[in-house]
Amino acid sequence: MEKQTQQPIDVASLWFEWQRNLWENWITATVKGTESAQSMWQGRAALDMLTAWQQTWSKSLPAVFLGKEPPDGLGATVYKRLLDASNVYTNLLAFWARSSMLFAQLTPGTTPTTEKLKEIYDEWVKEYETAMSSLWGAYFPRDAEETVKAYQSATSASAESAWIFMEPLLRNLERLPAILTKIAKGDPGASIELTGLWRKNYELTLGKALRAPSMGSFREFAEKVNQTADAYVHYNVALAQYFGLFYQSAMGAAEKVFQRLSELKTQEVTPETLRESYRTWWTINEDVFNQMFRSEEFTRLLGETLRQGLLFKKQLDDLSDEITKFTNLPTKQDMDEIYRTIYELRKEVRWQRRAVRDLERRLGTVGAKAESGNKVSRTSIRRSKRE
Amino acid sequence: MSDNVIEVMAKESARVQQKLLKGLQNVLQVKDVETGATPKETVYQEDKVKLYHYRPAGKSIVPVPLLVVYALVNRQYMMDLQQDRSLFRKLLEAGIDLYVIDWGYPSKMDKYLTMEDYILGYLDNIVNFVRERTGNDKINVMGVCQGGTFAFIYSALLPQKVRNLVLMVAPIDFDTRDGLLNVWSKVMDADLMVDVMGNIPGEFMNLGFLWLKPFQLILDKYVGLLDNIDDPDVVQNFLRMEKWIFDSPDQAGETIRKFVKDLYQENKLIKGELILGGRRVDPRKITMPILNIYGEQDHLVPPHCSCCVEKVVGSKDVTTKAFPLGHIGMYVSSRSQNDIAPTVSRWLTAKSAVAPEAGKAIRPQRIVSRTRPQTAGKGTTRGTKQKSRRRATAFEASPSEE
Numbered sequence: 107m108e109k110q111t112q113q114p115i116d117v118a119s120l121w122f123e124w125q126r127n128l129w130e131n132w133i134t135a136t137v138k139g140t141e142s143a144q145s146m147w148q149g150r151a152a153l154d155m156l157t158a159w160q161q162t163w164s165k166s167l168p169a170v171f172l173g174k175e176p177p178d179g180l181g182a183t184v185y186k187r188l189l190d191a192s193n194v195y196t197n198l199l200a201f202w203a204r205s206s207m208l209f210a211q212l213t214p215g216t217t218p219t220t221e222k223l224k225e226i227y228d229e230w231v232k233e234y235e236t237a238m239s240s241l242w243g244a245y246f247p248r249d250a251e252e253t254v255k256a257y258q259s260a261t262s263a264s265a266e267s268a269w270i271f272m273e274p275l276l277r278n279l280e281r282l283p284a285i286l287t288k289i290a291k292g293d294p295g296a297s298i299e300l301t302g303l304w305r306k307n308y309e310l311t312l313g314k315a316l317r318a319p320s321m322g323s324f325r326e327f328a329e330k331v332n333q334t335a336d337a338y339v340h341y342n343v344a345l346a347q348y349f350g351l352f353y354q355s356a357m358g359a360a361e362k363v364f365q366r367l368s369e370l371k372t373q374e375v376t377p378e379t380l381r382e383s384y385r386t387w388w389t390i391n392e393d394v395f396n397q398m399f400r401s402e403e404f405t406r407l408l409g410e411t412l413r414q415g416l417l418f419k420k421q422l423d424d425l426s427d428e429i430t431k432f433t434n435l436p437t438k439q440d441m442d443e444i445y446r447t448i449y450e451l452r453k454e455v456r457w458q459r460r461a462v463r464d465l466e467r468r469l470g471t472v473g474a475k476a477e478s479g480n481k482v483s484r485t486s487i488r489r490s491k492r493e
Numbered sequence: 494m495s496d497n498v499i500e501v502m503a504k505e506s507a508r509v510q511q512k513l514l515k516g517l518q519n520v521l522q523v524k525d526v527e528t529g530a531t532p533k534e535t536v537y538q539e540d541k542v543k544l545y546h547y548r549p550a551g552k553s554i555v556p557v558p559l560l561v562v563y564a565l566v567n568r569q570y571m572m573d574l575q576q577d578r579s580l581f582r583k584l585l586e587a588g589i590d591l592y593v594i595d596w597g598y599p600s601k602m603d604k605y606l607t608m609e610d611y612i613l614g615y616l617d618n619i620v621n622f623v624r625e626r627t628g629n630d631k632i633n634v635m636g637v638c639q640g641g642t643f644a645f646i647y648s649a650l651l652p653q654k655v656r657n658l659v660l661m662v663a664p665i666d667f668d669t670r671d672g673l674l675n676v677w678s679k680v681m682d683a684d685l686m687v688d689v690m691g692n693i694p695g696e697f698m699n700l701g702f703l704w705l706k707p708f709q710l711i712l713d714k715y716v717g718l719l720d721n722i723d724d725p726d727v728v729q730n731f732l733r734m735e736k737w738i739f740d741s742p743d744q745a746g747e748t749i750r751k752f753v754k755d756l757y758q759e760n761k762l763i764k765g766e767l768i769l770g771g772r773r774v775d776p777r778k779i780t781m782p783i784l785n786i787y788g789e790q791d792h793l794v795p796p797h798c799s800c801c802v803e804k805v806v807g808s809k810d811v812t813t814k815a816f817p818l819g820h821i822g823m824y825v826s827s828r829s830q831n832d833i834a835p836t837v838s839r840w841l842t843a844k845s846a847v848a849p850e851a852g853k854a855i856r857p858q859r860i861v862s863r864t865r866p867q868t869a870g871k872g873t874t875r876g877t878k879q880k881s882r883r884r885a886t887a888f889e890a891s892p893s894e895e
Contacts, residue, residue, distance in 0.1 A: 181523030184735050188516055191715030192509050203502040374497075377505050384716075388708040395707060399673050409680030416682070416689045423689070441601070442691075449605035452540065456614055 157200040195384065202383040204233050205367055227364065234360045327428060334425050337418040344414040348407045351398065359394040363387050512719040519728045526732045529570040531582050533593070537622050541597030542615045544622065550585045555838075557656050557845035558590040558627045560620060562647075564639035565596050565611070565748065566698060568740050571824045572637070574733050578825045583834030589841060592623050594640075598742040604691040606745040608752065609770040612647050620647070620654050631656035631781075633841055638662050638794060638820075642756065645802075648779045650772060657844045659784045659837055662791055662823050664798040665776075665805070668760040671795035673705050678757035686753075687746040695741030702738075705792055734825075763805055777807035784840045785811060786833060788818040812840060 208226050366386050398404050427437040436444075537544035549555075561581075563569035572593075573581040584591055594616070599606065623632050634655050636644025641663020648655045669675050686693060703710045721727040761767040767774040783806060787799035796815065803811040814836055816828060823829055 179524035180526060180732055180736055181520045183739075184732060185516060185521040188520065188715050188718060189513065191712050192513055192719060194712055195716045195719075196506050196509055199502055199505055203498045206498050377501055377508075380501060380505055388713050392706060392708040396673075399704070400670070400676060405676055405680045408677060409682070413682050413685060416685045420685075420689045442604075445602050446605055448602055453610065453614070456539075456618075460618075 157197065198384055198387060199380055201233050202367070202380060202387075205230060205383075208233075230364055231357075231360060234363070330421070330425050330428055334418070334421040337414070337421040341411075341414040341418040344407070344411040348411040351404055351407055352395075355394050355398040356391070359391045362390045362394070366390065509719060512722045516719075516722045519722055519725060520732070523728075523732055526729060526736060527575070528733055528736060529573050530576045530579055531573050531585065536592075536626070537619060539615060539618060541599065541603070542619075543595040543597065544619050545593045545595060547581055547585055547591040547593065549588050549590050550582075552588070554588045554590055555842050555845050557629055557631070557633050557841075558592055558623055559584065559633040559635055559659075559841060560623055561591065561593040562616065562634060562636045562640035562644045563594060563596070564637060565744055566639055566741065568737065568742070569593055569595055569637075571737050571821075574737065574825055575730070578730075578830065580824055580829060580834050583830055584838050587835070587838030587842065589838055590627070592619075594619060596742070599692055599745045600743075601691055604687075604746040607747045608643075608646075611745075611748060612643050613650065613770045616643060616647055617651065617654075620651075624654065629656070630654075633657045633659070633845060635659035635661060635837070636663050639664070639752075641665075641799075642752075642762070645776070645779070646762070646767070646769060646774050648781065649774045649776055650769065650778075652778050652780055655781050657782045657784070657841060658779065659841070660786070660799065660802060661833075661837075662787050662794045662799060662820055663785075663802075664756075664794045666760065666763045666798055666801040667757045668763075669795055669797040671797050672792060674701070674793060675757065675795070675798070677701065678753055681753060683750050683753040683758070687750040691746045692743040693746065693749050695743050698744065699739060699741050702793070734821075763801060765805075776805040779806040780808050782810040782844050783808050783812070784814070784837065786814045786816065786823075786836065788820055788823045789815050790818060791820040791823070793820040 208230055363386065367383060423438055427439060430437045531547055533545040533547045535543050536546045561569070561572070563572070573579045576582070581591060581593070596611075596615075620632060620634070624630065631654055634644050634648065634657075636642065636659070638661070641660045642665065644658060645660060645663060645665055648658050667675060667678075690697075718728070718731055721731075755761045755767055759766075762774060763776070765773065765775050765777070783802060785799060785802045787794070787796055789796055791799075800813065800815070803813055816823065816833060818826055818828055823833065
């Protein structure tokens with residue numbers, strides 16, 4: 107059992123007091139300022155400030171308390187998730203506050219024009235997209251955003267991302283990533299540079315012994331590189347389509363949220379209604395996304411994205427093995443052979459042990475029977491002697 | 494209106510910040526939390542697999558020991574999360590002599606481990622060990638979640654070693670669209686996944702579980718924690734659960750290949766078409782009494798996956814109990830402690846009291862304590878009484894048996 111460690115921080119309470127005072131002053135000042143400003147847009151500006159403040163505060167919080175070397179362990183991990191969630195939460199609150207201001211343009215008891223409704227809805231959708239982006243930024247894979255961008259950009263941009271991604275695997279050949287990036291960008295001279303690097307490595311390792319014809323091997327290596335880039339592009343395409351579906355669903359949920367919140371437009375804004383709007387938002391989204399996850403389109407895209415991702419990884423592994431061959435490190439294939447051998451040996455030992463125990467047991471039973479048989483024989487002999 | 498909105502918004506933001514500050518002390522500084530609350534001893538080990546023995550707390554001991562087979566996904570300490578939320582503890586208090594398998598964390602070296610290795614290798618060795626150690630020809634087996642599928646398969650292949658079978662949220666019929674895992678697994682190229690990844694990383698599995706309810710599990714759960722962050726007990730409970738949720742061992746490649754292809758995709762188990770170790774797994778060979786329990790709101794193993802047991806097994810003695818709980822709630826909720834644990838212990842007590850064939854009462858079992866774990870293949874240090882028992886009965890399966 108692991109021990110629980112918990113150390114109190116005295117500075118937290120001081121910080122807390124200071125923050126509370128700061129907030130109270132800030133709120134008073136803001137409210138007083140907005141009292142004189144009846145325009146909605148001035149209110150929005152105050153909200154923007156508030157949101158920005160919140161974001162800055164939550165970003166600076168770890169820096170103040172965690173220092174350069176943030177604590178590790180379960181608590182630190184969970185606290186990070188807590189910070190992310192609270193950021194999304196406050197962004198959503200700000201969004202809802204902005205929504206309230208938009209809905210306030212609809213005078214109760216009057217029918218707004220279609221144009222006015224459309225204007226409000228378009229504005230609201232913009233706000234919604236901004237709020238949702240904070241959610242995606244916090245919880246979707248960081249490179250997903252890059253991936254969508256890469257998909258929208260030229261192929262060379264995708265390839266460039268690919269090489270950045272591959273860099274850790276190619277670290278043993280320092281210059282290689284840079285050269286590969288150049289190739290991906292279509293620099294004809296880079297291929298020659300790569301050939302030179304490959305040849306240098308080759309000469310230092312296998313080449314000395316084998317003196318294999320160089321051009322043929324270059325072609326194979328270049329082909330592997332090209333195949334890896336190609337697989338990455340395909341992966342990007344699948345990933346972008348996959349996340350495209352998320353975007354569609356989010357917008358579908360937005361319409362439902364809009365309808366629900368516009369029903370609440372006449373209610374007074376209180377902390378409870380703010381929180382209620384948050385609950386409305388996430389439960390509607392959960393339902394919409396659950397429907398999406400069950401759809402055939404999603405399962406097809408999920409399968410395809412996973413397949414393309416795996417094919418890309420396979421190409422990357424092959425390329426990595428190709429490069430590793432020039433070093434004295436074992437390749438993935440080498441390691442797989444070792445794992446297989448160990449597995450088979452362990453299995454063999456397991457069955458042999460069973461066989462030995464089974465044999466021991468049988469021998470024990472036979473021995474016991476023989477012993478019992480001897481007793482019977484001795485008794486019979488004694489009986490016959492008495493008779 | 495705008496000034497009111499801003500004021501309310503600012504106050505709510507301030508509340509969140511205050512809570513986050515409180516979290517610096519209650520959450521951030523916690524290095525780790527205690528899990529696995531009940532004392533136990535390791536009595537057997539083979540490769541990375543361990544067997545724990547928990548000493549019963551009740552005065553009257555159920556004569557047949559219970560072996561708990563947990564899933565390969567996540568860890569068995571979910572059933573013993575903390576003192577006041579421990580299914581194990583409740584079973585022990587009812588006099589159950591409890592053995593629990595810890596499958597460990599497979600590394601890359603274990604990527605070739607198959608379902609056959611797990612079920613007919615490790616599990617069978619452990620069953621034999623417990624039978625031998627306690628002097629029972631047959632023992633009680635409780636399979637939980639994926640471990641329930643394993644226990645089901647084992648009971649079909651080696652029914653002569655299982656006295657009573659308890660299935661808890663065990664997927665047996667995989668052909669449903671009720672659960673997202675069932676839907677998603679249909680489109681996954683399991684061969685490509687295993688060929689490329691080897692073992693399937695725990696993080697990958699976790700991502701799938703989180704996306705079953707993304708907004709609740711990734712966002713609202715933490716927003717909810719903010720409300721209770723002042724309460725150290727709530728925070729500790731939350732952290733324990735967080736630890737468990739993200740404590741996901743990698744899945745041995747060959748095992749998950751077969752599990753996804755043969756079960757999730759082709760549903761071979763219920764059809765009687767599953768082959769393991771060259772033998773067909775026939776559910777009709779499961780003839781021992783069965784207690785089958787599942788959660789009506791389980792989103793991981795939907796009721797459809799579990800409720801079919803009665804129709805496919807050969808046993809005429811099947812008790813099915815559904816509880817209005819989700820998957821996790823089945824282990825840790827108050828209902829789990831107050832309803833499920835007593836249901837299991839009462840059923841086991843009743844079914845273990847009567848001799849399987851003759852209908853005679855069995856003498857209560859004396860628990861033999863061991864201080865050092867036995868390693869597979871090494872000789873035991875049992876007492877004389879047990880040795881003589883061992884000789885009298887051919888316990889262990891020979892290799893040919895598989």
